[in-house]
Structure formats: C-alpha cells, structure tokens
Amino acid sequence: MSLNDLAIDVPRAAVAAAASELRATLGDRVLLRGDAGYDDARTPWNLAVAQHPFAVVIPRTAQDVVDVVRAATRSGLRIAPQSTGHAAGALSDTDLTHTVLVSLRALRGATVDPEARTARVLGGSLWNDLLEAAAPHGLTALHGSAGDVSVVGYSLSGGLSFYARAHGLAVNAVRAVEVVTADGSLVRATADEHPDLFWALRGGAGSFGVVVAIEIDLLPLADVYAGMLLWDASRASEVSQAWAEWTRSAPETATTTLRILNLPPLPELPPFLSGRAVVVIDGAIEETDAAAVALLEPLRALQPEVDTFDRIPAPALVGVHMDPPEPSPSVTCHAVLGELPARAVEAFVAAAKTPGLFVQELRHLGGSVNRRPEDGGAIASLAGEYLVHSVAMVPAPDAAPAATAAVRAGVAALVAWRVDALALTFVDAPGADRGVAFGASWTRLRQLKLAYDPANLFAAARPV
Template sequence: MTVQDLPVDTRAAQLREALGDRIVLAGDADYDTARLAWNRAFDQRPFAVARPESAEDVVAVVRAATAVGLRLAPQSTGHAAGALAGSDLSDAVIVHLARLRGVSVDPVARTARVLGGSQWNDVLAAAAPHGLTALHGSAGDVSVVGYTLSGGVSFYGRAHGLAVGSVREVQLVTADGALVRVSADEHSELFWAVRGGGGAFGVVVSVEIDLLPYADVVAGMLLWDVSRAGEVARAWAQWTASAPESATTSLRILHLPPLPELPPFLSGRSLVVIDGAILETDAAASEMLEPLRALAPEMDTFARIPAAGVVEIHMDPPEPSPAVSMHAVVSALPVEAVDAFVAASATPGLFVAELRHIGGAFARPAEGGGAVSAIAGEYVAQGISIVPAAELMPVMDAAVRAVVAALTPWHADAVALTFIDVADVDPAAAYGAGLERLRRLKTEHDPRGVFVAARPV
C-alpha cells in the first residue's frame, strides 16, 4: 500500500499524532472557522488546516503531510482564494500562516525581514518610525509574501517597479521538508523561481525586502458623482498618457450600497474616483494635478501625508468579504477604449470598475530579476463584484467579465498575477519566455506536485 492509499482515518490520526493542536481536521469544532479565507465567496474544504507558529512548525507540517500522501496549499490571508477554487483540496492541507507574523527593520541597510504570515500593516508600523516605507499594495491587510512574490503592483511602482524586485532573500520549506534560504548567492535558480512562482515551490516562512526612503508622500483622491464618469475618465486617460513615472494612480467607478457604516458622501452612491501617490515636492505635485482639479471634484484629499497612510486612500474593504473579480492588462487607452470602459461600468451587479496606470518601471524587466519582474502593458483593467449569496455568483461573475471584455481590442498579452482571483485565468503570460525554465524548476524541486499554488506554474 502506498501513502496515497492510506484510509482517511489513518491519515488524520497520523497527522494528529505528529502535529497535535497545530492541525485542525474535518470534524474538529474549529474546522469551519480555520478553513475560512479572507475572500468569503469561496468555500475551501481541505483535508485539514495547519496553523504553524514558527519555521520549525512549518517543517513539521510539511513532513507530516507528505508522509501520509497529502499535498499542501500555503495561505496567509486567503485574499486570492478565488484562484484556488478550481483545485480539489480534499487531499490537501492548507498551511495557514496567520500565526507566523513579525517584522524586523534594519534602518541603515533600509531592509525588513518579514515573517511569512505578516501583512503590510505590520511592515508599515515597523518601518514608519525610521522614515521608511515599502512597495506595498492598496490594502494594509494583504499578505506581504503572497503579494510580493506574485509581483506586487504598488502606488510607487511606476517609479520603482514591481514589489517582487525588492526581494533580497527568501526562506522556504521545500517539498522534502528542508528549510532553505535562497538569494542571488545561494540556491540562485530557486531564488529566481520563487520570485514569481511563490507558493508553487514551498511554504515561505520569511522574506527580506528593500524599503523605500519616504517618510511622507503626496497622496489622496479626487471624487465626482458618476454622472461625470465619461468626462473624468477621458481626462484621466489623457493625463496619464504623459504623466511622469513619479505618479501612479487609478481611476475607479464605484457603485456603493446604502450601508449605515459608510459616510454619507459614499453611502448608496455611484461615484468616479481618481486616487494614488505622487513622488514629488508639494509644488510639483500640485502643478501635476491641476488638469484633474480643473474638473472641479466635489472632494479632493490629495496632500502630503505619512507614508503609512497610503493604504487607506483606496478604501478597500477593511473586513473579510465575499467577492469575485476579473482583470486584463491593457496596452493603450484611446478615447474608444475609455468610452467602452465607462459603458461597461454600468453593468448591473458591478461593485467596482477600475483602471490602474502601470507602465514606467512596471514594464521594465529588473536587472537580476526573477521569473516575474515586469508587466508588459500600460494599464490594468479590473471588475469587482460583491457576492452576497452563493446563488448570485453567476450574475456577479458575468458583471466583472463584462468590464474586461469591453476592452478586448486593447488587451495586451500579459497578466498581473496579484489580480488573478478566479480559477480559469492562465497565469502563463506573466512568465513570458521564462515559463519553460520555471516549469523545469518546478519539476526539479517538487516532482510529486506537493504544493498547490493559487497561481500554478
């Protein structure tokens, strides 16, 4: 009998014996809580959930699971749970890293060592006292590891590139249960692979990243009623066509429900919002924003703020939410594309239609970069819908796909890995010519397919 043929009860008993209270099995009282992802629209039902608190715990989990023929799905927060929806997790252990959190900052080297379950808020809190920040995303509760090793599209990215370019070192537990440190000088091929391949190669227990020397930045949002959407979107598209790389912004059309927890200027309204960050002096940023301010927004919050506050301006949901999204990388935004986007933003069921300006350093492959180091395109288009009940998923899924389909003539042959949150998007385009190398390394380092990644290679 092979380990894959072991009865379920035998596997469960051996996991319990090896891991004790670090493992939650189906049937345990807290199983239904432990298996929850941040994105509540997707019902994860793994064989078990492991909750390690140290690198040594992760080693024990990998060894115990593989010893009984189970696979492993690394997960820190579950923001990308939708990308795992097509994977059968009945023979997999979700390795939930929420208890493996911590950040140490070296202010002289301008680096941070970040444990595998840490979120961006943890990094910002540790970096801010030293006048530093990072290439974080638009929400503070997103996993540093999952976001960064999948590329990472930051509001500083047109000047500094994808967040994955900031990675100096990764520690991970490989399929054979070994704790390995990889860097440009140590296991350099695996270091190349995890910078883009992430959870397909192991359970990452820490990363070391470069920080940015910004204590404060000019950031904020401009807001109009949705009746101005066409005018504002065309102006923003024209503005971004010549904006310097110091400016990274997005344009969103929001349809907000009438919720009491929302402030009156948001509750029950449909709005068009431009937000982002500008790495310039106050005077230069003000001059740059003038064409957009000339459109007389009803709210204008652009100002110099502490860098840690940038994660607040995008107004991402602060609590776990059920949602579905779809994206495409877009090569250009002529007027026809803008008008198609605005029209699609009125699709019933849509929560957010977004265009994020990339290009600049986002599009330039980093010297010494990994499997992913750039995105070949000028914008990311995304649709997001809240899914309040499972039976509404088909309607909401159709709404987000409509936004992306509207821009089909302008799609680039690229994807942004951190925007993939459905199972039927092929991540291969993110790797370009490096795909075969990445797949060869996957076979070399995980020949039995132990790791189930949200974005498989």
C-alpha cells in the same frame, strides 16, 4: 494542464491513518474536519470561496512548517500554503480533499534594519505589520492598496503599488526567501544561495514550498503626496477622458487609478458615498508639494466635490484606495491594455453600468513597471500601459454566476486594446492562462517545478 490540476489519489483506507499521523506529529496544531475551530481556520479572506481541506494547520514557527510538510508527505497528502486567502478564488477549482491547508495567519512579525533599509518579514505578516515597524525609521515599502494583504503573497506574485511607475514591481525588492521545500528542508534562497530556487520563487511562490519569511528592500520615504479626487458618476465620461489624457504625459513619479464605484446604501459608508455611483481618481505622487500641486492642476480644474490629495504619512497610503477593511465575498477579473484611446475610455465608462458591477477600475502602468531588471526573477516586469479590473460582490452563493458574468463583461468591453499579459496579484479566479503571465519564464519555471517538487506536493493558488 497544470501540474496543480493533477490530484493525488489517497485510498479511503489511508484517510484514518493520515489523520492519525498528523495528530501524532502535530498535536493540537492540526485541525481536522469536525474539530472546533476547523471551519474558522479554513475560511479565507475572500468569503465567496468555500475551502474544504483534509486538515488545516496554523503554524507559529518555521519548525512547525517543517513538521507539517514532513507529516503530510508521510501521509500521502498535499500542502496548500495560504497567508490571508485574498486570492482564494484562484484556488477554488483545486480539489483539497487530500490537502493540508497551511494557514500562515499566526506567523507574523517584521524586523527592520534601518541602516541597510531592509526588513525581514514573517510568512503570514500583513502590510500593516511592516508599515508600523518601518515608519519610526522614515521608511516604507512597495505595498499594495490594502493594509491587510499578505506581504509575502503580494511581493512574490509581482506586486503593483502606488510607487510602481517609479520603482517597478514589488517582487524586485525581494532580497532573500526562507522556504520549506518538498523534502522538508528549511532553505534560504538568495542571488548567491540556491539562485535557481530564488529565481523561481519570485513569481512561482507557493508552487515551490511554504515561504516562512522574506527579506525586502525598503524605500526612504516618511511621507508622500497622495489622496483622492471624487465626482458624481454623472461626470464619469468627462473625468475619465481627462484622466486618460493626463496619464499620457504624467511623470513616472505619479501612479494613479481611475475607478467608477456603484455603492450600496450601507450605514458603515460615509454619507457622501452611501447609495451613490461615483468616479474617483486616487494614487500617490513622489514629488515636492509644489510639483504635485502643479501636476494635479488639470484634474482639479474639473472641480471634484471631494479632494483629499495632500502630504500624508507614508503608512496612511494604504487607506487611500478605500479597499474593504474586513473579509468580503467577491469575484474579480482583469486584463492588461496596451493603450487607452478615447474609444477605450468610453467603453470603460459604459461597462461600469453593467448590472451587478461594484467597481470598474483602470490602473496606470508603464514606467518602471515595464522595465525588467537584469537580476529579476520569474516575474520582474509587466507589459502594457493600463490594467482594467472589475469587481462584483457575492452576498450569497447563488449570486456568484451573475457576479462572475458581470466582471467578465466589464473586462471584455476593452478586449480590443488587450495585450498578452496578466498581473498575478489580480488573478483571483481559476482558469487563467498563467503562461501569459510568465511569458518567456514559463518553460524554465515549469522545469524547476519538476526539479524541486517532482511529486507535486504543493497546491498553489497560482500554480506552475
């Protein structure tokens, strides 16, 4: 049992007193059930998840966060930090009845130091915020495949970018974390200040406090060779086998994914995608144009009907993967694979035909993703050579069981090649064995949780 599974029992008689305490301390910064704006504030990015917390607070400053942590503690309530709610599915089995959801959506902003090649990013900031600030300086970051994902949540949970094989997990770029801890203190944790907490936050994140800002290293890249290749899904087996073979010798400068997408006929989709099943290879290659062109030659020889690979501005990389641009209802499942022989590829292609499956995806790992730096935190590397990721949409609540079964089947098809590892940023459902994700760090991380949050104040999406 995780510490996060332990509920705090608040007597009914104390509920009104807790509400009064929050009102008195936080005023209109707190939204209680029945308040105008409560339903909007409690709704996460993943619309398949219905959150019903005791209250929602949308802080605009670090002091607001200090105030809410102290007020919740006095009221006998818990705290659930949340930036965007992309990972809300992982929190869905946590009882929020006596929990204040701290939605950091208004705490946004990024300040870039071009000389140091670093950025200070506020707790609710999105990758789009940071990339916009960094681009004028010819800099970018180890961002994810979508621009509306939280920098903090993604980075402190590992972060697997299209630069990962060359530069490792995004968490290793974190140089400082500003966090409000369980006693209501605002603490700056670095390798030199509060080093144990700094180690724990890089992986443990929301289990140790509400992160109001992080400082990260940036990459000196103004542009990158990136894009996608697309074929009809009737060629999925041929293309998938070719990609698997290609990845076995691809340099670490190339980080790509293979996806089979089953797309509904929607008017918002471009005609070449609407109502089709397609197979797509996308990603980035940190090489000269000539070297990238030579590297892609075996894949281009398969004559894709769409080929967008080219030199693009670095901020445009977040659009290459075509993640949904708006909040969406979905369920997902993933596993890490040690190898990808021909039989595994065929199993992957067959699983993509599972009824209800929206996306069946393989991400190429290896390279720097596997190598743990000496100064790494609780999460600093990820074992395995590939990651299989299945996604299904949930258009209505009663569709959730079938969607969940579909994504589990999509991953189970490759169980023979699975290794004991998990990528935290892909954990979006309750019940994951987080000990597998943390590996050798698990015991120390739980000991530090007891030291920094002995009353288990913080309810995290991926709890320790």
